Every structure is written in structure tokens, then in C-alpha cells.
Amino acid sequence: MVPMSWYLALGAVLFTIGAVSVIVKRDILSMLLAIELMLNSVNLTLVTFSSYFRELSGQILVFFVMVVAAAEAGVGLAIVVLLFRNRQTVDVDQASMLKL
Amino acid sequence: MLKLIVFSPLVGAALIGLGGRRWSERIIGTVGCATVGLSTVLAFYVFFARLLPLDPEHRLIFEPFYNWIASGRLHADFGFQLDPLSGVYILFVTFVGFWIHVFGVGYMHGDSGYYRFFAYMNLFMFMMLLLVLADNFLLMFVGWEGVGLCSYLLIGHYFTRQYAADAAKKAFIVNRIGDFGFALGIIFIFATFHTIRFAEVMARAAHMPTEALWTMGTLTAICLLLFVGATGKSAQIPLYVWLPDAMAGPTPVSALIHAATMVTAGVYMVARTSQMYTRSLTALFIVALVGGLTAFFAATIALGQDNIKKVLAYSTISQLGYMFMACGAGAFIAGIFHVVTHAFFKALLFLGAGSVIIALHHNEDMRQMGGLKKYMPITYKTFIIAWLAIAGVFPLAGFFSKDEILWRTANSAVLPPGWGRALWLLGVITAILTAIYMTRLVVMTFHGEERFRHGEAGSAAGHHGGPLSPQESPRTMTIPLIVLAVLSVVGGWLGIPEGFSAGTLPNWIEHFLHPAIATVSEGQTTMEPASQGSEIGLALGTLLLVVAALVWAYRFYQRQPLWQPPSVLVHKYWVDEAYDRLFVRPIRAISTVLLWQVFDVRIIDGAVNGTAALVRAGGRALRHIQTGAVRSYVVMIFLGALIVITYFMLAGR
Numbered sequence: 001m002v003p004m005s006w007y008l009a010l011g012a013v014l015f016t017i018g019a020v021s022v023i024v025k026r027d028i029l030s031m032l033l034a035i036e037l038m039l040n041s042v043n044l045t046l047v048t049f050s051s052y053f054r055e056l057s058g059q060i061l062v063f064f065v066m067v068v069a070a071a072e073a074g075v076g077l078a079i080v081v082l083l084f085r086n087r088q089t090v091d092v093d094q095a096s097m098l099k100l
Numbered sequence: 101m102l103k104l105i106v107f108s109p110l111v112g113a114a115l116i117g118l119g120g121r122r123w124s125e126r127i128i129g130t131v132g133c134a135t136v137g138l139s140t141v142l143a144f145y146v147f148f149a150r151l152l153p154l155d156p157e158h159r160l161i162f163e164p165f166y167n168w169i170a171s172g173r174l175h176a177d178f179g180f181q182l183d184p185l186s187g188v189y190i191l192f193v194t195f196v197g198f199w200i201h202v203f204g205v206g207y208m209h210g211d212s213g214y215y216r217f218f219a220y221m222n223l224f225m226f227m228m229l230l231l232v233l234a235d236n237f238l239l240m241f242v243g244w245e246g247v248g249l250c251s252y253l254l255i256g257h258y259f260t261r262q263y264a265a266d267a268a269k270k271a272f273i274v275n276r277i278g279d280f281g282f283a284l285g286i287i288f289i290f291a292t293f294h295t296i297r298f299a300e301v302m303a304r305a306a307h308m309p310t311e312a313l314w315t316m317g318t319l320t321a322i323c324l325l326l327f328v329g330a331t332g333k334s335a336q337i338p339l340y341v342w343l344p345d346a347m348a349g350p351t352p353v354s355a356l357i358h359a360a361t362m363v364t365a366g367v368y369m370v371a372r373t374s375q376m377y378t379r380s381l382t383a384l385f386i387v388a389l390v391g392g393l394t395a396f397f398a399a400t401i402a403l404g405q406d407n408i409k410k411v412l413a414y415s416t417i418s419q420l421g422y423m424f425m426a427c428g429a430g431a432f433i434a435g436i437f438h439v440v441t442h443a444f445f446k447a448l449l450f451l452g453a454g455s456v457i458i459a460l461h462h463n464e465d466m467r468q469m470g471g472l473k474k475y476m477p478i479t480y481k482t483f484i485i486a487w488l489a490i491a492g493v494f495p496l497a498g499f500f501s502k503d504e505i506l507w508r509t510a511n512s513a514v515l516p517p518g519w520g521r522a523l524w525l526l527g528v529i530t531a532i533l534t535a536i537y538m539t540r541l542v543v544m545t546f547h548g549e550e551r552f553r554h555g556e557a558g559s560a561a562g563h564h565g566g567p568l569s570p571q572e573s574p575r576t577m578t579i580p581l582i583v584l585a586v587l588s589v590v591g592g593w594l595g596i597p598e599g600f601s602a603g604t605l606p607n608w609i610e611h612f613l614h615p616a617i618a619t620v621s622e623g624q625t626t627m628e629p630a631s632q633g634s635e636i637g638l639a640l641g642t643l644l645l646v647v648a649a650l651v652w653a654y655r656f657y658q659r660q661p662l663w664q665p666p667s668v669l670v671h672k673y674w675v676d677e678a679y680d681r682l683f684v685r686p687i688r689a690i691s692t693v694l695l696w697q698v699f700d701v702r703i704i705d706g707a708v709n710g711t712a713a714l715v716r717a718g719g720r721a722l723r724h725i726q727t728g729a730v731r732s733y734v735v736m737i738f739l740g741a742l743i744v745i746t747y748f749m750l751a752g753r
Contacts, residue, residue, distance in 0.1 A: 019738060022734055022738075023731060023734055023735055023738065026731075031734075092729075092730045092731055093729060093730075093731065095730060096727070096728035096729050096730075097728065098726070098728040099726070099727060099728020099729070
């Protein structure tokens with residue numbers, strides 16, 4: 001058996017990559033991808049725990065997270081489409097209409 | 101019934117105050133006098149039909165009214181109490197008040213503030229009756245403050261004149277200083293006796309031991325504090341300075357408030373609390389001393405005044421001094437007796453002066469009067485009666501009351517040895533001075549050369565142009581004069597000492613008031629009371645001195661009516677100037693520089709404005725968080741989440 005910590009480390013690394021990407025990337029689609037990455041890293045962590053402690057609830061929670069992620073991706077992409085139609089760009093820095 | 105007596109003038113004040121601006125003088129005058137007249141009739145009824153028939157030792161009627169304050173042990177109700185002392189007071193307050201209101205109908209004719217005058221006069225009557233009929237200290241204090249307020253309102257009747265407005269403020273503020281002492285006294289009373297109803301306090305005080313001279317016991321402290329209030333309200337040293345300036349008000353106001361009623365409230369209060377005073381030798385001594393000194397001091401100033409009302413004002417202060425001297429000597433009944441007789445002849449003097457003032461178109465300067473007896477016979481004759489009464493000539497009112505005071509002071513059982521005689525001497529000298537300055541007033545006003553014919557420029561009046569031709573006042577003004585003159589003659593017969601009549605005539609007022617006021621016969625005698633023989637002797641001696649003074653003064657002032665008095669008297673010993681330097685200017689300086697500029701502007705305004713500035717600056721700084729850029733928001737969310745997670749990680753340990 002591979003030690004649990006390897007899986008957890010992988011999850012942490014993936015999460016960090018996703019987090020940093022959300023901040024750094026300029027186009028919305030990449031940000032959405034990064035968010036998906038973060039969610040999946042959490043899924044990995046949950047499954048790891050569930051497997052190593054023989055607890056089913058972890059995997060149940062994964063299902064929840066996946067459903068939410070899917071819904072959120074759908075809504076997010078809809079927003080991207082609308083934004084593009086209005087602004088002709090996916091650059092997030094151009095969407096600063098709330099700036100005073 | 102007592103409620104009606106008190107509230108009738110209040111109704112009048114409300115009606116006239118609210119609707120009077122559109123009413124005719126006749127209606128205002130009628131309503132104003134009717135309410136007081138009703139109180140008068142009711143007062144007489146209650147006195148004779150309800151109080152008098154009771155057993156002399158138990159003449160006490162309580163009329164509780166309204167539960168006002170019930171907080172812990174403090175119970176102060178709107179409740180009235182009628183006993184011999186308040187009975188005497190309501191009789192003369194309403195009666196004299198009524199006639200002064202009638203006089204006012206004539207005096208204030210044509211004045212644009214006619215309705216204001218009567219509204220405030222009625223309000224004053226309400227407050228005064230409240231003061232006198234109250235059954236507890238707090239309600240009395242309400243009336244006490246209320247009469248002070250009405251005094252302010254009425255002195256400032258001619259408020260368009262700067263002098264009158266200033267005088268009104270001065271009266272109120274000086275009074276307030278006294279009221280401060282009074283309020284402290286009441287607090288002290290409550291702390292000591294746990295009640296503020298007169299009956300209960302006096303009953304409990306009766307069991308307390310007498311406090312020796314120069315020891316500061318509880319009763320002494322209370323009595324001295326209350327007396328501070330009395331010096332303010334009744335114009336004694338050092339708080340008398342408002343009364344002469346109060347003459348800026350209309351003359352009926354001077355007659356009612358500053359002669360007959362309000363200023364006697366201090367004496368009333370001292371008599372009311374006589375159970376406490378008789379148990380504090382220090383307080384009695386201070387009261388008598390202040391009274392005697394004030395009587396003398398004010399009499400000297402009266403010699404130097406040229407304004408007819410100012411002479412009478414200082415005369416009032418002087419006579420009030422007699423009343424306090426009597427109370428301090430333990431002769432409270434004599435003091436009250438003098439209150440009553442003084443009300444009669446002093447009101448008469450003021451109303452007579454008012455009659456003269458109106459005839460000379462509001463000129464109050466005696467140097468521009470003279471020879472008026474020919475033109476104003478009724479005014480003159482009644483004034484002569486008042487003159488003789490105040491000088492203390494037998495058989496007029498002043499003789500009996502003043503003599504009673506002098507006699508009892510000389511034989512006082514509660515003053516330190518020798519002081520009774522000393523104050524008696526001061527009183528006799530003051531009586532001589534009284535005779536002199538009053539004669540000066542009479543001669544300058546009514547006798548001799550008609551100086552009012554010497555051109556009208558420079559007088560406060562003269563707005564009619566042309567020569568003054570003074571004439572007698574209308575009946576609304578002369579009838580009150582006559583009524584008061586009659587009372588000034590017979591009023592003294594209420595209290596003829598039994599020594600004079602060898603016991604045939606009872607001393608009504610003495611017997612009547614005796615159960616209600618503490619006397620010093622309760623084991624505090626320090627001296628043997630002298631015999632009756634010397635009472636008549638003393639009275640005769642004083643009478644001779646007074647008559648001699650009257651005759652001398654009459655001759656002197658007839659020859660030289662415009663003789664210039666010493667400057668120190670004319671300037672009233674420069675007391676007002678001294679107060680100005682010592683108190684008024686420092687307080688004003690502190691107020692403007694320290695309190696206003698430093699405290700108010702810098703600290704308080706600084707705090708308020710500073711808070712606003714702080715908020716604005718904070719807002720300006722925080723504004724930068726809202727960049728409108730999505731990515732910075734992401735960073736903020738991320739950082740926030742980080743902080744929260746870190747906290748929970750660490751807090752778990």
C-alpha cells in the first residue's frame with residue numbers, strides 16, 4: 001500500500017496549483033478550469049480518507065461535490081458566454097464595471 | 101375648598117394668557133380681579149367658618165390632593181395644609197392682592213401689555229398661595245420658585261427697556277442663588293427626618309435636643325441652609341441687591357410682590373420651621389444678626405435715594421430685617437405680626453407712589469416732585485396714614501408690631517447675653533432713620549415748591565409735551581388706597597400687647613398663632629423675661645424718639661428738600677459695583693475664555709467634528725478595497741479563507 005500522505009500531498013499540490021492559477025490567469029475559462037482543479041483535488045482527498053479509514057461517508061460527500069461542481073460549471077460558462085457577447089473579450093480585467 | 105383658593109387665580113392666568121390679546125381692557129381687568137376676589141372670599145370663609153371654630157390647640161386642616169411623588173421613602177404630594185400660620189397668610193395675601201389687582205386696572209390703563217400684566221399677576225397669586233398652603237417642603241419650593249419666576253416676568257414687563265430686562269434677570273439669578281441653599285436644606289431635611297411633610301418633620305424635630313451656640317449640629321446646618329434661601333427671597337444681606345432694581349417693574353408689581361407678599365415668603369418659611377430654629381441657637385443668632393444689620397443698613401441707604409420707588413424698596417428691605425430680627429430673637433409671632441401690618445402700609449405706600457407716578461407721567465424722581473398734596477388729596481391723606489404707620493406712631497398699625505419686635509428682642513431668651521439689647525438698640529436707631537427717610541419722602545413729594553413745573557426735559561416722561569397738571573387718580577386707584585389706609589390704622593389692633601391694656605383687650609394674634617409656632621418658653625430661657633411695666637415704658641420712649649425724629653425731619657426737609665445726601669449712601673455703599681468686580685466679571689471671564697472657547701469649541705466641538713473627520717478618513721482609506729477588478733476580489737477571498745482556517749487550526753490546540 002502506498003502511504004496515505006502521498007495521496008494527500010498530491011491533493012495539496014493540485015489545490016495549490018489551482019488556487020494560484022485562479023489568481024494569476026487572465027482569461028475566465030482558465031479560471032474556471034482552475035476552480036475545477038481545486039474541487040477535484042478536494043475530491044481526491046476525500047476519497048483517500050474514505051479508502052484508508054474504510055469510511056463510506058467520504059465517497060458520498062464526493063458525489064455531492066461533483067454535482068455542485070457540475071452545476072457551478074454550467075452556470076459559470078453561461079456567465080462567460082454572456083460576458084463575451086457584451087464585451088467581446090474573456091479578459092477578466094476588462095470586466096471592472098464595478099470600479100468607482 | 102383650599103384647592104379652589106389656590107387654583108382660581110391659575111384659571112385666570114390661563115384664560116387671560118391665552119385669550120387676552122384680543123379681549124378688551126374691561127374684560128381682562130374683570131377676570132383678573134374676579135379670580136383673586138373669589139380666592140379672597142373663599143379664604144375668609146375657610147378661615148372663619150372652618151378653621152376658627154376648631155379647638156385652638158388643634159387648628160389643623162389637611163387637604164391632600166394628588167399623589168405626586170412616591171419613590172422609596174420620599175412621599176411628596178400635592179397637598180394643602182391650613183393652620184393658624186397659613187390661615188393668617190392667605191387672608192392678607194388674597195385681600196391685599198385683590199386690592200392691588202383693582203389698582204392695577206387703573207394703573208395699567210392704556211398699556212399694550214395689559215393682558216400680560218394680569219395674566220402674570222394671577223399666576224403669581226397662584227404660586228404664592230401654593231407656597232403658603234403647601235403641606236410639604238417640596239410643594240412649598242414649587243411655589244417658592246414659581247413666585248420667583250413671576251417676579252422675573254413682571255419686573256420685565258417693560259421688556260423693551262434694557263434696564264428692565266436686566267433687572268428681571270438680576271432678580272431671578274440672585275434669587276436662584278438663595279434657592280440653591282434652600283434646596284440643599286430640603287435635601288438635608290429629608291436625609292435627617294426621612295420625610296418632607298411639615299407636620300411630620302416638626303413633630304420629629306421637637307424631640308431633638310437644642311444645639312448650643314457655635315456648634316454645628318444637624319438642625320443648625322438645616323436652618324442655616326434654609327435661611328440662605330430666605331436671604332435671597334426676602335432680600336436680606338447679602339442677597340438683597342435685586343430688590344431695588346426690581347422697581348423697574350410696574351408699581352402694582354412692586355406693591356404686591358416686592359412689598360406685601362413674595363418677600364415675606366422667607367419669614368413664612370422661618371416661622372413654619374420654627375420648631376427647628378428654636379433648637380438651634382446658632383441659627384437664631386445668625387438670623388437675628390442678619391436681620392438687624394440689614395434693617396439698619398438698608399435704612400441708611402434709603403436716606404440717599406432720590407427715586408421714590410427705590411426709597412420704598414430699601415424701606416422694605418429694612419422692615420424685612422425687623423421681621424427676621426424678631427424671628428431670630430425667638431419672637432416668631434411678632435415677626436408675623438409685622439409681616440401683616442407691613443403688608444398693609446407698605447402696599448399703601450407703593451400704591452400711593454404709583455398714583456403719584458401716573459399723575460406725573462411716569463416720573464419717579466422726587467427731586468422733580470413737590471407740592472402735590474393740593475392736587476391729589478386722597479392720595480396725600482392715605483399716604484400720610486401710611487407714613488405714620490411705618491414710622492410707628494400710636495395708634496396706627498406699625499406702632500404695635502414694631503414695638504412688639506423691639507420689646508421681644510431686648511428681652512430675648514435665646515440670643516447670647518447682651519446681644520438682645522444690642523440688636524434692640526440697632527432697631528431703635530433704625531426706627532429713627534425710618535422716620536427720617538419717610539418724612540423726607542413725604543415732604544419732597546407732597547409739600548413745598550412744585551418742582552415739576554421746572555421744564556420737562558430730562559425726565560423719563562415728558563412724552564406729552566406741555567406742562568404737567570397732576571390730578572387725582574381715578575376711583576379704581578383711590579379706593580384701594582382708602583381700603584389699605586383703613587387697615588393701616590386698625591390692623592395693629594389685632595395684637596395689642598396685654599401689658600398695654602392691663603389685660604382687658606386680648607392679644608388676638610398672639611393667642612391665635614401661639615399653638616402653631618414654636619415659642620421659646622420650652623426650656624431654653626437664658627434670661628428672666630422682664631416685667632410688663634418696662635414694656636410700656638420702652639414703647640413710650642421709642643414713640644417719643646420717633647415723633648421727635650419726625651418733627652425734626654419735617655422741618656429740615658421742608659427748608660432744604662434737595663439737600664444732597666452723602667455720596668456713599670447715594671451709591672448704596674457701592675455694593676453692586678463690588679459684586680460686579682468680585683463675582684460677575686470673573687464668572688463672565690471664566691465663561692467666555694475657559695468654558696466657551698476652550699471647552700466648548702475645542703474639546704466638545706473637536707470631539708464631534710473629529711469623529712466625523714475620522715469616519716471620513718477611514719472611508720477614504722477603505723474605498724480602495726473596491727477595485728472593481730475580479731482578480732483582486734479572488735485574492736481577498738482566498739486570503740480571508742486562509743486566515744479563518746489558520747485560526748481554527750491553531751485554536752484547536
